[in-house]
Amino acid sequence: MTQSYLSIEGIARRFQAPGGKGSTVFEDLWFSMNKGDFAAIIGHSGCGKTTVLNILAGLDAPDEGAVVMDGKAIEGPSLDRAVIFQSHALLPWKSVLGNVAYAVASRHRDWSRDRVRAHAERFIEVVGLKGAEHKKPAELSGGMKQRVGIARALSIEPKMLLMDEPFSALDALTRGTLQDEVRRICLETGQTVFMITHDVDEAIYLADRIVLMTNGPQACVAEIVDNPLPRDRRRLDLHKQPDFYAVRNHLIDFLVERSRTFKDGLPPDYDRRRPPVVRPAHLPPTPPDGVRAA
């Protein structure tokens, strides 16, 4: 735990409200990740997830505390950490290839044009966009745009991938395929990922650890759920996994009830620096009414 890859150490972020008095989104937030971890963060809208992600990306700075990655404090944006934006954020005047190549050329400033291009094309192929290289973002569907965003982030081969609700704007079918691809790529490359999501199933499918964030203001990490599902889980038969409902119910229970009430009745041994890790496996609870146990 002490030698974690990424460690968030007591960060706080405050905004100046127009009235003059400040509002604290969160404070004294602690959390860490190991190399190759896939962490998802779940919490209600406005609790500060994007703010945390922006701080990790270096696009925003905490008012207190620090984030240390790979032994160095984060002091600004870096090519080590790629961001997949919720709104894909493609440059509309560049083609698919242009968008990806822009990132590649920024990463490898000494590369020749051809090398940049070949590298970019490889990642376009990885996300399944071969043939659409010369299209402009406006000519792409939502799912294709998000794939370009993913290709762009992956092409710089970052130490860490930061994703802000990457699939929320997509239809269910596209979302599923993209989730499969992201999982495949991340497993293959051992990518460290920090992802924000509102989708409980997505978190269970993709993440190894799920961070539960209480409602803001003054949000905190309530607990960290250790995903009990096997590493070779597949999206389509996820619900057949024995521990699936245990995890799912735990998460939903948190979102419905405990995210709001958690702060009122803090467990006596609660330590902000070391949020409790729970693993809802092997403890099959009685399924809620109307849901048959598998």
Added chain:
Amino acid sequence: MASKDTFRRFSRLFSGCACGRHRSHAEHDMAAARPAQDDAARYAGAVETAVVQALFPQAAHRRAFLKAIGGTGIAAALAPFLPLGAVTDAFAQGTGAIEKKDLKIGFIPITCATPIIMAHPLGFYSKHGLNVEVVKTAGWAVVRDKTINKEYDAAHMLSPMPIAISMGLGSNPIPFSVPAIENINGQAITLAMKHKDKRNPKDWKGFKLAIPFDYSMHNYLLRYYLAEHGVDPDADVQLRSVPPPEMVANLRADNIDGFLAPDNICQRAVYDGVGFIHILSKEIWDGHPCCSFTASQEFVTANPNTYAALLRAIIDASAYAQKPENRKGIAEAIAPANYLNAPPVVLEQVLTGTYADGLGNIKKDPDRVSFEPFPYESFAVWILTQMKRWGQVKGEVDYQGIAKKVFLATEAQKVMKEMGLNPPAATSKSFSVMGKPFDPAKPEEYVASFAIKRA
């Protein structure tokens, strides 16, 4: 620019000799020691005396000044204020090598500019060794500014303009001089056709009348004419400055009731059937000056020989233009678009003095316009009295001093003599305007004698 000039004079004071004519004090002293026997030197002395007289019109002050400067010499004492050397040199060395051959001269497309313009197609500039480009200009203020800015080496201006510029009215005071008048007479009061029965100025109350520029003979003549008829030019009518080309269009559009304007504009209004000639300006003052040939003192200083050659060309051209038998040919020569850009038949009427008056009559007046270049100082004095009368200048005016400084009658005399012409013997003359005599020696009394005035 003024400061640059001042700086140059000051630096000359310290580096070279005091009068500015010699490169060092030693040379200056040597020149002073030489017996003043050549024409040039005698001439210089005369000009210096004239300038001192101009600067200190009162004998008592003059004596005090001369006493104060003691033996150092007038020119030396005055050098910081006036480029005396240059003025005299311009005429004394006038036959020397030309310093600047390629010149630009600005003009406004009206028949007053005839000598300046025709000297180009008829070859008077080249005859005197100059390569002149005559450049048409859009308005009086622009001519003034372009000449001040040295885009033009010399220019056609309304004769009150160099006086106004030298006095700093409407611009910084910059010494300008008039070595030659362009034309005598040649203007007219033109009224819209609908006023053909209102021939008495007393009926003109409420009229909107146009003049080409505030500092123009047109302004002063029209004001004079109106005031003599008991019409107050400031209270009873509206006077507007309108560029000459726009006058006919405005008359047609009924924006104005009439104008006192330079010619071909008046005749053009008749030609187009929108106006008639009420009177010629010579009926107000026969022999009045109108436009002038003007250059800045700085140009004169830097290029005395060029200036003299230019002056000879203008005087030559004026003499040619003055001959009635040449007038038709001149009309043809200056009609094309490069010069006046006007129908030849209009110019011919102006220049020959056989013209349609707009009311169905053919009138004959060979003196409708004359080209007599002599810049009488008394012209300038009269202009100054009118500036004073209408409130353009306030306070005490050094009538004679300014007149001498700007209207270079003495110098014109000299050049004309050299050219074998017959210049008037006196640099001033008296005349009468609408029957009222003007004595150039008594300008203040003259101003005071008017019933309608702003002074």
Added chain:
Amino acid sequence: MLPLRLRAALLSVLILVVFLLAWQGATAGFGGGGGGPATGMDPEYAKLMGLTATTGKSAMPSPVEVGRQLWAVLSDPFYDKGPNDKGLGIQLAFSLARVLIGYGIAVAVAIPLGFVIGMSPLMSRALDPFIQVLKPISPLAWMPLALYTIKDSGISAVFVIFICSVWPMLLNTAFGVASVRKEWLNVARTLEVGPLKRAFTIILPAAAPTILTGMRISIGIAWLVIVAAEMLVGGTGIGYFVWNEWNNLSITNVIIAILVIGVMGMMLDQILATVARLVTFPE
């Protein structure tokens, strides 16, 4: 039914024909189109008068006259008969050169300065009052000041073009730069793109459509201003041509100049419109 474009073209031609016929009718109406002097006028006197006065000919030329003169002017556009009389092509070239110099300088100033203003809220606030005061000043108001201080009419004309065409570009550039989407800037930041490269690869293309809108407004203003400025200072250029022909009360040539000015202005605008289409991106 014909396609819309064709129908619009037909309608345009129809409007033109109706306009020309009305014009011809209005100008040819009086005097029966020629003949001797008006009744009762002394023939000697009539010789001294213009056609308007003698035959009642309209001061306004007919479209046929304008067409004939237009042909004459266009068939010899580059003659040079002295400093005050040059062909329409030469005059147009003078005007275009002045416009391009003044406008070029304006572009060179407005775009970098607009970047600074757009990226810095401090500069934006500090410079705003000056811009707001200077922007609405008419070119003709600048002219005397320029002539007086610059002391050169050619440079003054260029200066007036500059000073009048700089504002729309400056404001549009500043606005375009200020409203570049935050997420695009964040993309560049996460890719560690340096400030200069960011300006050229993100902000410039993102703001280009807005900047070009400003440039189009500005070229229109510059073309308006040159005609006014040249009418004022004279010498050369299409504005001087108008003034010189007005001076001669030649309405025919003034109409020709108006046509030429209009067509040239349209061409300048179309060039920039084409560039604008090239840099515009759909979102």
